[in-house]
Amino acid sequence: MKFLNIISITIMFIVYAVISHASVIGMGQSSYRTISININTVTVNISAIPSNDTLAYNVVEIFPKGITPSTISHDGIFSATDGTIKWGTFLDNTQRNLSYTFMVNPGTWLLDSKISFDGNLSSITENQEVSVDYYPLNIDMQDIPPAQVDHHYAVQLTVSGGYLPYAFGLAYGSLPDGVSLNPDTGEIAGSPLVSGSYTFSVSVTDEQVNYAEREFSLEINEPFQFIDNIIQLPRGTRQLSYFYNIEASGGKPPYTFEKISGNIPQGLQFNTDGNISGIPDVTGTYTFVAQVTDSYDRIISKEFSFQIVENIQITTHQLPDGITGTPYEKQLTYSGGYGDTQWSVYSGSLPQGLQLDISTGHITGEAKSASYQSIVLSVKDIDGRTAYKDMTLEMVGLLELISQTMPTGLNNSFYSEAIRMTGGKAPFTFTYTGQLPDGLVLDEKTGIISGTPESASYNNILIQITDSTQP
Structure with a gap:
């Protein structure tokens, strides 16, 4: 028996x-x-x-x-x-x-x-x-390690004493879905399907029907992983504050983060809570490996990279003046930033007849009337960096002479007449080629021909007027 x-x-x-x-x-x-x-x-x-x-x-x-x-x-x-x-x-x-x-x-x-x-x-x-010698049958293992959803799990229960072979079973409770107990070896193995905490008791019986059991708690965590599905972190800007938080999920919080290889820009710090913060001092592309450890000492790692670029700025210093009725063209320029840009007139408006190509920063068109505009131009890159610049744009009328003939003067009588013109932008410079009557001179700043003619004459001269329009 x-x-x-x-x-x-x-x-x-x-x-x-x-x-x-x-x-x-x-x-x-x-x-x-x-x-x-x-x-x-x-x-x-x-x-x-x-x-x-x-x-x-x-x-x-x-x-x-x-x-x-x-x-x-x-x-x-x-x-x-x-x-x-x-x-x-x-x-x-x-x-x-x-x-x-x-x-x-x-x-x-x-x-x-x-x-x-x-x-x-x-x-x-x-x-x-x-x-x-004979020793009482005993399940030696006190605790079993935690598992993760959809990850293979295996733990071998250790037994001593009694008589071989052993037979294992569940005394009470249940194992998580996807996990089973091998009745011959005492191995608990499988891939858990859902997270949660499970309490159960494992029994062991030897050849002589000696019996022992032990209660275990098995915690199933969500898969331990990085939340970020990205490899390329957001770009930063030199000399501007940067912050990004690398996050993990699953496993057993709290987590501890560290940078185990590679480099981050000078001026930034990698903190144990996973955030990268600071003010980068230099531009460039940087690659590093981040490692995170959960409370069960599980470890995962992932390679990340990110780029630090110069801030964007508008390098066009001024807009040239335009002349009504003639084609106008100006290419706006910028430096820094990253990727494609978008231009806009942030405040004010361009003269009627001119347009700004928002993709290229090209101002073109033909102004209909003279005007003086104060505007603010902006340019934005794909990351949202934006630069602004105050500009003025003056459209002046076409410079023209009103009359081709100067008023007639009298010999030995004082003469003073201004060259009559319209349009252009003051101040003006007047020059001529040919021969004025003896005794008359042209004031280059005012365009007034004055003096006392010394003799009767008929003179043809070529007048040239230069205004102050900025090219």
């Missing part, structure tokens, strides 16, 4: 038993074996020490019957056919430390390790007795 023992253990005393054995194989050749026992787990460490003239050697461990191959952890090659682990062949004379671990039920077991140096097979130990 088998008895059902129910235990609930929160504290366990672990007892180690250490057995060592040394063998001298030949001149300069030896081997050592140390066995450690921790409840149902046996760990064997073998040291093979060849002599300086050893050409090759190998090591074999022969397992006793009753050891379950699935419980063996080793760094050699396991053969299920003859129940051995083999190491080698090692084609040198280097000392090697070999090990393996297996689980067994309480009882007495005989181990036999053999080593062969240059084909001479010897036992390190033959039928070495290993005694494994």
Whole structure:
């Protein structure tokens, strides 16, 4: 008859038993074996020490019957056919430390390790007795780590004591959708479908129907990720304040951010809350890697880049004057900023007949009448940087002479007449070519011909008038 023992253990005393054995194989050749026992787990460490003239050697461990191959952890090659682990062949004379671990039920077991140096097979130990005491069945693991939605999760529950094999089940509660408990191995694994906190109890039963259980809480978080789907952060402007906050979601807040590689512009700081702030001193393109750690020490990282540019400004200093009835053209210019720009007359208006191309900054047209306009021009780049500039634009009438003939004068009588004209922009400069009557002169600033003619004459002269219109 088998008895059902129910235990609930929160504290366990672990007892180690250490057995060592040394063998001298030949001149300069030896081997050592140390066995450690921790409840149902046996760990064997073998040291093979060849002599300086050893050409090759190998090591074999022969397992006793009753050891379950699935419980063996080793760094050699396991053969299920003859129940051995083999190491080698090692084609040198280097000392090697070999090990393996297996689980067994309480009882007495005989181990036999053999080593062969240059084909001479010897036992390190033959039928070495290993005694494994009985310990109550127990689920050793106290807590299990959290998981994330849509991320693969796997945790192996550790059990000690009792008799192999073990069988696992849920005593109460339920696992999250997408996660299951392996009844043979005790592994909790899967990809959770929804977030939340789940409380459940796992039971384990051994071959002798001994029973133990432990309650666990499993927290499922949303996927730990950067909120920003972008790689290129917003551009900044040299000598202007910059601020951008890199954010994360999911996982377990609070988060800690840090820059783990790359550079940001001089004048900016990368803070542990994820914000980049300051006043950049230099222009350029910068690339860096940001890392964020949540409260469960999960780590994610992502590369970002951003650009610092000069502020935009209008470089056209003044607008040339225009003449009514004649074509007008002026290309506005700017510097700094980024990308395409949009021009506008922010305040005031252009003279009637002129237009501003908002894409190119080209002013063209033909003014219908003379006018004097005070306007504010603006230009804006694709990031919203905007520059303004006060301008004046004067359209003047076409400069023309009113009469082609000057009034007649009298010999030896004082004469004073102004050249009559219309349009243009004062001040004017008057010049002529040809010959004035003797005794008369032209004032270049006023356009007045004056003096006392000395004799009767008839004169043809070419008058040139230059106004102050700005080209």
